[in-house]
Amino acid sequence: MALQPTTSRTSLPPGPRLPPTIQAALMLKFGPRFVAACRQRYGSTFTLRVASMGTLVYLTDPGDIKTVFSGDPRIYHAGEANSMLKGLLGDTSVLVIDDDVHRDRRRLMLAPFARDAVARQVPVIAEIAADNIAGWPVGVTFPVAPKMSEITLEVILRTVIGASDPARLAALREVMPRVLSVGPWATLAITNPKLMRRRPWHKVRDAIAEADRLLYAEIADRRADPDLAHRTDALAMLIQAGDSGAAAVPDIAAGAAPMSDRELRDQLMTLLVAGHDTTATGLSWALERLTRNPAILTRAVRAARDGDDDYLDAVVKETLRIRPVVFDVGRVLKEPVELAGHLLPAGVMVIPGMVLVHASDAIYPQADRFDPDRMVGATLSPSTYLPFGGGNRRCLGATFATVEFRVVLAEILRRVELATTDKPAERRRLKHVIFVPHRGAQVRVRARSAVAEGPAHQAPSCPVGGTSS
Template sequence: MTTTPAATATLHGLPPGPKFPPLLMTWIFLRHRTRFMRKSQKRHGDTFSVRILPGPRRIVVFSRPEDIKEIFAADPSQFHAGEGNTILKPVMGKHSVLLTDDSEHMRARKLLMPAFNGASLRGYRSLVESIAKREVDSWTDGQTLVSLDRMNALTLEVILQVVFGVTDESRLERMRPLVNRMVNINASMLIAWSYPKLFTLPPWKSYFVNQQKADELLYAEIAERRDAKDLDSREDVLSRLLKVGRGEGHEHEALSDSELRDQLVTLLLAGHETTASALSWTLHELGRNREVLREALKAADEGDDAFLEACLKEAMRLHPVIDFVARTLKSEQTVGGWTLPRGTTVAPSIVMSHARAENFADAGTYRPRRFLDEHVAANTWIPFGGGIRRCIGAGFSLMEGTTVLREVLQRYDVVADEPSPNKLRNITNVPEDKAPVRLSVRH
């Protein structure tokens, strides 16, 4: 079913969509977005619109690959991704690579890219392996592992040590609770970000008091690292970012302390629970699919990271961690046959794209081999977005997830009994029951 008109029948205005009042629509969008999108697609077709606060803001959701391609390939000066993510500004900061557009975004991206290229990822892998080994060492035979909790703890350590470069245990003990609180964001907190007056009231006030304390530690770490005698030999992300743009002959100035803070918090919020959720969904699916698990265990033993990465990708397809990406139009634009007014936000739906039978045969089945033996068309598997705004940490996330998966499966078989329902927690989808799996030591 589709409501998108043929190319010869361009329509003006917004596509049809649910008629809920904006306040109710906002609450549904923040609490039950995945279920809502699927129901709306069945009722209104592949393209539909919603109105949410503040504003109300007009969002048009797309899911056909040709429409998604059109959005990702569009002129970024007229399709603002940073503006589309503005709800995140109170915590990520105005310099965040996710929230800036035009020349400011290109500068930030250019300075960040060296910390996430292939050579850098290879340098991070050994520390990710050691963190994963320590985590798996704490598990026991026969244990029921609450995988989301353990993967969250593990990926937090990766952020703190590999990204922030903090390895001193006393500093880690001070940072863990503060950083944990920063990422513990629910729907009511997101609403407050749209209405800053709420920041002075509980429970929002305590969140931002905690954020200020975390910022103090981050700024202190940045200042100390700038003066570190071993900076040139350090390979964590923060140290790499501090080295970019130094000296003469560089096109851009180095990142300021406030820019570094905003990018570090962005990497924390965008790369912590997202990777943890993807890993927990992967363990859950492997625990329910014995044939796939046998192949994954063999891959872990033989160092076949390609298959382990395919297991991760297929879990991210079947259980999208993020529902959609957004671009706000700076001028009237025609997208998917609809001429949309300036100020409209266009949103390629990751959830709907990943579930389309036209994109993925047996879309409801967990089948990692599709990423190795079949052609996955462009603009169909889009967990990291696309175009020039594709997630800068995509390679890091897949490297981290594959490394952790290998460490787990080299030592443990996993079993999961029931399908784990989805829950929208802040901006990420996680297993509602935290995806428990039973462990048994491999012999």
């Protein structure tokens, strides 16, 4: 719990005294193990000093986490914590802005991710998944992560951006993986955009420029579409947001200023980055966990065939608990704040320790056990279950991502028979800010299943639920 300030002297919790470059290397190579070791040695709150990120104070007490998520957004800046992404997302992205600007932008972006809007996209998501699964090899072990990425990218291109022109859709399919799957070398240019002027980073610059050209073309087409008011894609709804579209688009406050082309581009890029690899990785982890738990896999297959969305939702929730996709979420303090018995100085980044909280036996008994039953009918606290962040920055696409996760998983389990394995669990490898299976989630399809085509998916129930927007 936050305490009333008793001193004017700021202080930091204990933490390792290793140089910031060494701590950065440990975070990149051994993220979960490194923070778990710090938790064990220094207690529930500890300080890290990480090169390129600064001073980080990890919080694992649910009371402290609640204080951060419910804190004044003028003091707790999440956009500033994500500022390293500006080179890719743009400086008007909902992920990198704060204060009233963020509040107003987020309000404009809520409508496409409301429950009814998401429900309208379920048939398209199922169709995209089914088409992809039809091409999976039988009897051959293969990494399923690339297939998941293909599915989630196609979902975003068709339901969020609304791309329909065949040539442009093909161009977007080609360029977006080059933009979104950047390695450590390219990441340097994203965090420091001036580097893109130099030859080693020209490929990064050119890929982003080509993606921008295609996104601006989609924006222009949508603005000119005489049937704009009847379209269901997120881009069409965002264009209508503001004075002229308030009546046509529910949940958008009248009087809000419409977004410019640049602002629309930045939000589309944000949705691509935040909603592509994250959902694909969650699906990959679900298959990695299910194939190592035969009884749970059998039950999940039965649920998929019977339309038991409650159990499938439990599989989704438990996957995101035991294998959180996003490493952690942060807030930069704009003034001193008292947390966990310390008056933390301004400029420090406080981090609700998602990985540590989700792995706590005190909160989740036998936390290292994959057990969807613990999620069936469970009431989850936003300070102990936080795969989508929390507070006013909770991922605005959480409902869309959770429904997409469940629908795609159901299509997989209905259409193919997955072989189980007794191989060791795949390690978590940090890729940018997400944890991916280090071998790409290897699976083997034993056979295809006969599927009775029809309305297999109901409208989404109210699901729960990486970077905070």
